[in-house]
Amino acid sequence: MITLPPSYVEQMRRQLGAESAAFLASYDAPRTQGLRLNPLKTGLLEKGLDRLELKSRFGLEPVPWCDTGFYYDEASRPGKHPFHAAGLYYIQEPSAMSAVELLAPEPGDIVLDLAGAPGGKSTHIAGKLRGAGLLVSNEIHPARARILSENIERFGIRNAIVTSASPPQLEERFPRFFDKIMVDAPCSGEGMFRKDPEAMDEWSPDHVTMCAARQSDILDSALAMLKTGGRLAYSTCTFNEKENEKVIAGLLQRYPSLRIERTERIWPHLQRGEGHFVCVLRLEEDPGTGRPALSAAAAKRPEGRPKRGAVRPEEEAIRLYEAFAADTLSPEERALPPGEPVLYGEQLYWLPHAAGCPLDRGWLQGLKVLRPGLHLGEVKKGRLEPAHALALSLPDASYATRVFDLPDESDAAERYLRGEALHTDEAAGGWTLVAVAGFPIGWGKLSGGQLKNHYPKGLRKP
Incomplete structure (x- = not known):
């Protein structure tokens, strides 16, 4: 039985009243486990469940708010199966799947996941984009950013850039840049108590207040990067109103041009999940808070120019990709997606481009970039060896010769x-x-x- 902090119990009794007993009792119920299928893998959604017998292997049951999400039987341990290493699915708590579903990215969108680690919402966004458009996935903490980058790779995502920067750094670089922004804000983690009892040790009313102030600062930076007419989803895995409704109320007061499109809460005593809060907002007009774009001088300094005598990335990127492509593929299937090659040290990447998006390698100048697109290969003794990410980026094995x-x-x-x-x-x-x-x-x-x-x-x- 979990022993909850007394001040937390008091908080939730005030907030929920007669419902609080059922809510507090939910902490002693078994945890819910979920996975989300990868739409980037050929036929996985249409035939993969039956062909690979995933339902019977893992005891899958549909998550009602996510068409690619499923509850699984904990004893089946899908995270240990080779299919997990192949990126066929992402292990994710079912409630958390609601945030990207409500943001609803579409192919061609330019999207920012501002606090992306460990990668659940970023991989979900990429699945919605279906390879068209651009995802910038950011995490300020370097160790967590590396985990984010690994999960982007495992999911086979071609059109994502992984950065490790503060919100103000990104705000300066990308004013009014994104169609949609996901802000899964760092929070007091009240929905994590059942999964991580150590989260209870960090919880206090003062910690809640600190988190709310930090969330407001993050949202200010996020809004400076949102296009007029763009949508922003704010989500937390906590239950108190101070970090949820009151943060949104303060945001609306500061930005009268924002409109709430939808607010959803998942409660663990009412739905099958650990709990989540999501609010989707639309920016109806430019409030004039964006900073100047990157200077023209900085934008002209491309990053990753090859050294004299090194491989020519413009030629080698395409050569390497086509070297492993099956002859049965169409010219479109054999081609790399829109973008440009960039050589970081000895690592060759394919920097994705998106329609209407001015991003090129000059825009990455001065940012800490862990993954500037699809990792194609590594230069070794004057030759290119294929990268692990290149293998996982293929929708299925028929793409290889x-x-x-x-x-x-x-x-x-x-x-x-x-x-x-x-x-x-x-x-x-x-x-x-x-x-x-x-x-x-x-x-x-x-x-x-x-x-x-x-x-x-x-x-x-x-």
């Missing part, structure tokens, strides 16, 4: 994920895509009847 496909619940799949070499009768040599049940999971290199393992060391199972 050479594939080493493994059964998903096989010893070979587990051995590959541990970094072991695999034996093969394949006579050919060279790079090959490794897949499980037809979905890419990484690279290997065939040589002398053996598949040498190139699964990233940092991701390998113990």
Whole structure:
């Protein structure tokens, strides 16, 4: 039984009145577990549930507010399955799925996830964009930003940039830039008490007040980056009104041109979830708070120019991508998405472009950028080796010219994920895509009847 802070219990009794007993009792109920399917993988939503037997494997039941979301049986442990490593789904608390559903990004939108770690809402946004448009996913804390970047990679997202900057830094760079903005604000975490009892140790009325002030500052920066007519979703995983309704009330007072489109609360004693608050707002006219755009001089200084004698990214990016593309693909399928190559040190990326978006590598100058688009490969001794992200970005294994496909619940799949070499009768040599049940999971290199393992060391199972 969870022992809640007395001042928190008093707060919720004042707020909920007669409902408070049922609400407080929900903390002693079992946690809800959820996953969200990846729409970027071919046929996963249409046929994948049946073909891969995901419902029976993981005991899936639909989440009513998210058409790609499902509750799962905790005993099934889908996070340990090879399908998770292949990016077929993201493990996410079901209530949290409501925020992006209400923001409703569409293909072609330019979207900011301002506090993106660990990546649940960013991967959800990317699934809604379906590869068209641009996602800037940001996290101010470097360690959490690295986790965010890893999850962007695992989900196979091609049109995302991952940054680690403060809201004011981004505000200065991107005034009136985004069609839609997700602000999943750092909060007092009252909805996390059941999952993380340590969150209770940090909770206090003063902590709630501090969080509300910080959330207001973050929203001020976010609004400076929102286009006129754009939409912003503000969400928290906490229950008190001070961090939710009162933060929104203060925002509306400061910005009369904002309009509330919808406010939703998920309560753990009423719905099957840990709880969430979401408010969607529209900016009806420019309140004149945006700062000047990046100076023309700064914008002309491109980042990542290759050194003399290094590979030419303009040529090598396309060559590398097409080298692994299956001959059966159409010219459109064989091509990289709109963008430009950029070489960061020895790492080659494909910086995504979006219609009506002036973003190029000059705009990234001076920002801490962890992932400037799709990671294509690494320069080694004058040649390019394919990046793990390139493998996971393929919608399915049919996109590659050479594939080493493994059964998903096989010893070979587990051995590959541990970094072991695999034996093969394949006579050919060279790079090959490794897949499980037809979905890419990484690279290997065939040589002398053996598949040498190139699964990233940092991701390998113990």
